[in-house]
Amino acid sequence: MKKLCLCISCLILLVALPGFAGEPPRRIVSLAPSLTEMACALGLEKNLVGVTTFCDRPASIKGKPTVGGPANPSLEAVLNLKPDVVLVDEEGIGSKLAKRLQKLGIRTVTFHGSRLDKLAPAVRQLGSDLGVQQPANQLASRIEQSLKPLKTTSPVKTMFVIWPDPLVAAGPGSMLDDAMKLSGMSNIASDARSGYPRLSLEAVITRNPQLIIAGQGEKLAGPMKRMLGHLNSLDTVKQGRVCMVSDALYRxxxxxxxGIAELRHCLELAHKGGKP
Incomplete structure (x- = not known):
């Protein structure tokens, strides 16, 4: 009888705890902009009690308490928000903070979706971890539909500019490189030793990309114009095969x-030989 009462008591305790029995956590702190977007997409915006200073999407999260940047989140700020769960990215500094939080008895969920082939499974797992499986399944299916490879016999040589000065491009092992391959592009930096290598202007001219892709933004406009000025001997620059995209693929x-749709629109630009 005593054992039965103990089991019932434990069951009641588990059900009462947030995050168990399919109950979404009531107080969530996100340590990455991508995870803030993900939580909101899964219907958990009202449960977000803390985000990073870089979390800017959706616009409706403006005004949420912040816990520092993704690279330097404050343990004290996180603790002050009394979270039921803290979301961390596998590649961010938050993964180190997660160990400290776990020692303090705070639940953490790590998102393992840094590559395109891992993204949909990671979304489903996140849905399971946060008690929102149905919307997670729907989002994962939408992502999978968008990742069907584009059939092409002649991939377009492409440079994806992360930052123009100094010139940093998307390299092998990055999500951007994955997206380029899926979209019928051949990355001119595919032989680099890192996912975000620095390239010299001379190397770019030698590799002669057929298409240049870069992000938008006021901070990028000036440096981008100067970089293209240095590359004006390339037919790609002369013919305007330079495509500006949003930050959708950066997260x-x-x-x-x-983001995938934008890349494929850029591919049309390369085939047309002019601006979109």
Missing amino acids: PGPRIPE
């Missing part, structure tokens, strides 16, 4: 399908 989040 392993719910806007990946839109």
Whole structure:
């Protein structure tokens, strides 16, 4: 009888705890912009009590308490928000903070979706971890639909500019490189030793990309113009095969399908030989 009462008491305790029995956590702190977007896409925006200073999407999260940047989150700020769960990215500094939080008895969920082939499974797992399986399954299916490879017999030589000065491009092992391959592009930096290598202007001219892709933004406009000025001997620059995209592919989040669509629109630019 005593054992039965003990089992019942434990069951009641587990059900009462947030995050168990399919109950979404009531207080969530996100340590990555991509995870903030993901939580909101899964219907948990009202449960977010803390985000990073870089979390800017969706616009409706403006005003949420912040816990520092993704690279330097404050343990004290996180603890002050009394979270039921803290979301961390596998590649961010938050993964180190997660160990400290776990020692303090705070539940953490690590998102393992830094590559495109891992993204949909990671979304489903996140849905399971946060008690929102149905919307997670729907989002994962939408992502999978967008990741069908584009059949092409002649991949377009492409440079994806992360930052123009100094010139940093998307390299092998990065999500951007994955997206380029899926979209019928051949990355001119595919032989680099890192996912985000620095390239010399001379190397770019030698490799002669057929298409240049870069992000948008006021901070990028000036440096980008100067970089293209140094590359004006390339037919790609002369003919305007320079495509500006949003930050959708910079974050392993719910806007990946839109990012893939943008890349494929850029591919049309290369085939047309002019501006979109």
